[in-house]
Amino acid sequence: MVVSVVxxxxxxxxxxxxxxxxxxxxxxxxxxxxxxxxxGRRVGAWVTALNVEPPSAVALRPIAKVTGWGPSADxxxxxxxxxxxxxxxxxxxxxxxxxxxxxxxxPPVPGGRPPMSGxxxxxxxxxxxxxxxxxxxxxxxxxxxxxxxxxxxxxxxVVAPSVxxxxxxxxxxxxxxxxxxxxxxxxxxxAAGGCTVVGARAAAWAPCPSMAAVVVLDEHDEALQxxxxxxxxxxEVAIERARRAGVPCLLVSPCPSLEALAAGPLxxxxxxxxxxxxxxxxxxxxxxxxxxAAVGPVSERLAxxxxxxxxxxxxxxxxxxxxxxxxxxCQHLATCERCGAAVAQDGEGMLHCxxxxxxxxxxxxxxxxxxxxxxKPGIExxxxxxxxxxxxxxxxxxxxxxxxxxxxxxxxxxxxxxLHQLPDARVVAFLxxxxxxxxxxxxxxxxxxxxxxxxxxxxxxxxxGGRVVVQTRNGRHDVLDAVLNADPGRLVAGERARRAELSFxxxxxxxxxxxxxxxxxxxxxxxxxxxxxxVLGPSDGTWLLRAPSHRVLCDALAATPRPAGRLRIxxxxxxx
DNA sequence: CGGACAAGCTGA
DNA sequence: CAGCTTGTCCGG
Numbered sequence: 358m359v360v361s362v363v364x365x366x367x368x369x370x371x372x373x374x375x376x377x378x379x380x381x382x383x384x385x386x387x388x389x390x391x392x393x394x395x396x397g398r399r400v401g402a403w404v405t406a407l408n409v410e411p412p413s414a415v416a417l418r419p420i421a422k423v424t425g426w427g428p429s430a431d432x433x434x435x436x437x438x439x440x441x442x443x444x445x446x447x448x449x450x451x452x453x454x455x456x457x458x459x460x461x462x463x464p465p466v467p468g469g470r471p472p473m474s475g476x477x478x479x480x481x482x483x484x485x486x487x488x489x490x491x492x493x494x495x496x497x498x499x500x501x502x503x504x505x506x507x508x509x510x511x512x513x514x515v516v517a518p519s520v521x522x523x524x525x526x527x528x529x530x531x532x533x534x535x536x537x538x539x540x541x542x543x544x545x546x547x548a549a550g551g552c553t554v555v556g557a558r559a560a561a562w563a564p565c566p567s568m569a570a571v572v573v574l575d576e577h578d579e580a581l582q583x584x585x586x587x588x589x590x591x592x593e594v595a596i597e598r599a600r601r602a603g604v605p606c607l608l609v610s611p612c613p614s615l616e617a618l619a620a621g622p623l624x625x626x627x628x629x630x631x632x633x634x635x636x637x638x639x640x641x642x643x644x645x646x647x648x649x650a651a652v653g654p655v656s657e658r659l660a661x662x663x664x665x666x667x668x669x670x671x672x673x674x675x676x677x678x679x680x681x682x683x684x685x686x687c688q689h690l691a692t693c694e695r696c697g698a699a700v701a702q703d704g705e706g707m708l709h710c711x712x713x714x715x716x717x718x719x720x721x722x723x724x725x726x727x728x729x730x731x732x733k734p735g736i737e738x739x740x741x742x743x744x745x746x747x748x749x750x751x752x753x754x755x756x757x758x759x760x761x762x763x764x765x766x767x768x769x770x771x772x773x774x775x776l777h778q779l780p781d782a783r784v785v786a787f788l789x790x791x792x793x794x795x796x797x798x799x800x801x802x803x804x805x806x807x808x809x810x811x812x813x814x815x816x817x818x819x820x821x822g823g824r825v826v827v828q829t830r831n832g833r834h835d836v837l838d839a840v841l842n843a844d845p846g847r848l849v850a851g852e853r854a855r856r857a858e859l860s861f862x863x864x865x866x867x868x869x870x871x872x873x874x875x876x877x878x879x880x881x882x883x884x885x886x887x888x889x890x891x892v893l894g895p896s897d898g899t900w901l902l903r904a905p906s907h908r909v910l911c912d913a914l915a916a917t918p919r920p921a922g923r924l925r926i927x928x929x930x931x932x933x
Numbered sequence: 934c935g936g937a938c939a940a941g942c943t944g945a
Numbered sequence: 946c947a948g949c950t951t952g953t954c955c956g957g
Contacts, residue, residue, distance in 0.1 A: 364956085366934050373957040396936065396956040415957055921953080 358382060359411040360420070362393060365401040365448050370919075373402075374409055376417045384423045387430035390455060392422040403427050403451050425461050426548060428454035429564055435598055436562075442597075442907060444868065444914040444926045445587020454562035456544035466551040467536060473508065475533040480624055481506035481607060485570055489596060489606040489621035493845065495634030496611040496813040497823070498626075500574050501529055503609055508535060508553050510605070511569025514598075515555045516591050518578035526574075527555040538563075558583065558591035561598065571599040576608040576617050577807055579931050586925050596620055611810040612845040614803060615853055616863045628844070635843035636816045636823030638809070642832030653742060654734045654788055660746045662826050663768060667783035670815070671739065671770040674792060678702040678738045679731035680711075689723035690732070701735070739788060740770040754778065776811050785812035786826040794834050799861045799933055802852055805836045806845060813840075860903060862929065866910040869930045871899040874922035882917045901933075 358377045363369075375393055377385050385391070389404045399421060411417055428436070428451060436450040481503040484490035494503060504526065507513040517523040527539045530553065538547035540556030540563040547554040548564035556563055558581045561573075573581070573595045581591040592608060593616070599606035608617040625631060641658045654673070663669050679702045682691040691700050693710035694717070700708040707716050720727055731738055736753055743751045752764035754771030769775055776785065787793070793805040809825060817823035827837065839847040857864045870878055879900040883892055890913045894900035904910035907928075914926065 359957095362957090364934090366956095368934050369956075371956075375957065393957085396934095398935070400934085412957075417957055 358385075358407065359409050359417060360385060360404045361406040361409050362391060362402040362420075363405050363447050363451065364393065364395055365403070365452065366395070367446065367448060369448075370446060372405055374411055374415075374417055376411075376419045378419050381420060381423050385420070388427040388433050390424040390427040390459070391420045392424055394418060394421055403433070403448075403455075405433055425459040426456065426463065426545075427451070428562065429548075429566065431598075431601065432562060432564070435594065435601065438597060439587065439589050439594060441911050441915055442593070443587035443589045443928045444911060445589070449587060450562075450589070453559050456548070457541050460545050460548070463545060463549040466549050468551075473505065473534045475505050476502040477505045477509060478502035479506075480626060481609075482509065484607055484624040485510060485605045487605060487621055489599065489608070491576075491608045491610070491613045491617045491621055491623045493613055493623060493625040493631070494609050494611060495626065495631050495843070496810045497634045497636075497818045500609060501526070501533075503574075503607070504530065504553075504572055505533075507570040507572045507605075507607060512551065512565055512567050513553045513570045513572055514560065514563060514565045514568050514595070515553060515572045516560045516574065516581070516595055517555065517557055518575045518580040520557045522574070523556045523560065530555065561591040561594040568602055568604055570604050571595045571602075571606045573606070573608050575610055577610045577612050577614040577803065577810075579804075579807075582929070582931060586927060588927050588929060590929060592617065611813070612803070612806045612839075612848075615849070615856065618849065619863050623846075625846070632843040633820060634818055635840065636813050636825050637819045638837065638840045639824060639826040640832050640837055640841065641826060641828045642830065643828055644830040644832065654739045655742050655746055656828060659786060659788075659826060659828055660743075662824070663743070663747060663784065663786060665784060665824075667767070667822075668779060668781045669768045669784045669786065670775040670779045670782040671743070671768065671786045671788055672773060672775055672812075673736050673739055673770065673788040674772050675733060675735040675789075679734050681731070681733035682708070682729040683732045684721035684724060684726050685728040685730050686726040687721060687724040689721055691721065691729055693717075694722055702729075702731070703735075703737075736770045736772065743768060743770060773808070776808075776815060780815070782815050783817075783822060784824045784826060785816055786828070787812070788828050790827040790829045790837075791831060794829065794831050794836060799856070799859070800931060802836050802848060802855075806839060806848060809836070809840045810845075866904050866907040866928070867930055867933065868902040868910060868914065869899055869927040869933070870902065870924070871927070872923040872925045874920045874924040875900055877920040877922075878917060878924055878926075881920070882913065885916065887913045887916075 359374050361372045363372055391402050393402050432454050439450050440447045484492045527537045530537045536552035538552045538554050540560040550566035554563045554565045573592050576592045583589050596606050681699050693700050693715050695715045696713040698712035700710050703709050740751045740753045750766045752766035752769045754769050754775050756774040812825045835848050839845050889905050889909050891903040
């Protein structure tokens with residue numbers, strides 16, 4: 358027998374044919390991991406096709422060794438599709454779908470599954486009657502009942518946005534009597550079948566031989582997208598996988614993405630139920646403040662709101678003491694004399710250029726004054742202000758201090774990291790939510806709403822005292838309106854219209870091309886540029902490709918030869 | 934990717 | 946022209 362294989366070598370995109378020695382024949386199927394000798398060296402490879410017609414011209418070599426089980430044939434085909442969809446290389450996707458170590462044999466499937474106990478969401482059950490549906494599950498609702506609804510159909514594949522959430526969910530399911538495999542560590546258990554498979558984004562590629570349903574939790578979460586190229590998105594992979602398998606796909610989120618809403622009908626709880634499952638949103642609109650009240654990062658009203666009982670988390674995505682300073686005498690902005698970038702004040706004293714690293718004393722380069730005021734204060738400065746206003750100790754927390762234990766102080770100021778690290782917070786306050794609402798990114802609104810949903814999950818339902826506070830000068834912003842009414846749907850029509858107006862996804866498909874070889878790639882793309890594909894750029898050595906659909910975009914990318922040299926193609930860029 | 938081989942450069 | 950570097954090609 359002759360088989361096709363894809364070598365596990367990054368730069369090789371070709372498939373090769375090898376002879377399967379008779380003694381290996383029973384162990385070779387599509388997806389099987391083997392070792393081959395290619396151009397004189399031993400490399401790993403995946404079998405991608407059986408019984409291929411051997412090319413007569415070349416002498417075929419035998420497969421050197423069968424390493425063990427790999428992804429199933431349907432997942433190999435899914436990887437082929439994803440290689441096209443995200444313009445990536447097959448080996449990297451097959452690697453994600455493969456077990457962490459060699460798997461020689463699968464364990465026997467445990468028979469006689471014990472009865473499960475636990476609540477089943479009727480809403481989810483109804484949504485699972487559709488081929489693909491979106492379930493808008495409020496932030497404080499437990500997704501367990503949703504997963505249970507999928508498991509009622511048989512073995513479910515469940516994708517969560519983080520490893521910790523997947524681990525927690527798997528443990529809870531196990532406790533309720535379900536057969537569960539955690540991907541990727543329990544790859545073998547999953548491959549044997551007869552269980553529900555749970556994992557983070559890579560679980561979209563997990564083995565699940567008798568898959569009956571696919572569930573994506575927090576489908577809006579950007580962690581579902583791989584940051585390295587190919588930038589595949591687990592939601593999209595899950596949708597395609599379920600479609601190919603003919604099983605229902607359920608996309609769950611408190612704030613469904615426009616991408617999800619385009620994939621299937623929306624199912625929601627009643628208005629009252631949904632409203633009850635969001636916390637109270639306090640909008641501190643500073644646009645009307647005048648005089649001394651308007652100065653400083655903490656308004657009087659915010660300070661009053663923070664004088665509650667229980668843990669308070671203040672979020673400000675600016676580290677240090679001040680990221681932007683201005684002279685109080687001549688109003689000149691403090692910039693770096695070497696590179697011209699704005700200088701920041703990280704601790705006491707010295708100004709620091711975060712672009713070129715130059716340090717200098719706190720002196721205005723324009724008039725020589727030593728009196729500079731923080732125009733954009735950082736968390737260190739805010740913590741100092743809060744200490745003075747609240748008359749109590751205030752801790753500072755950043756991603757860098759992440760492994761540190763939870764600080765004993767009641768009030769904690771930090772970057773977005775606090776939303777992950779303070780599970781007991783009763784109040785979350787965003788000190789400068791305009792930084793999110795006005796962020797120069799096309800997904801800013803969805804990202805801002807997702808941030809509020811995350812905060813909502815942390816502080817809990819309004820009836821339990823959950824409260825989220827935002828300081829802003831855009832008190833009537835659509836995102837705030839949606840959360841005030843606990844109705845994320847309010848953002849959808851307007852947001853879709855804005856995206857359509859500017860030809861942004863999901864009403865178009867985008868790709869960013871960068872790297873040393875980007876110029877050559879863009880040039881050859883322009884030669885045969887297909888109708889509908891816009892090539893914009895270059896800007897900073899990167900090109901932006903835009904097409905009306907992924908079919909047009911990905912076909913154009915696939916038809917363009919890949920030049921030698923470093924080239925990064927990011928399909929569906931999140932930060933733009 | 935990494936080995937093979939060809940083309941290009943240098944020094945005697 | 947040997948001996949070395951650099952670049953390009955290709956693998957079953």
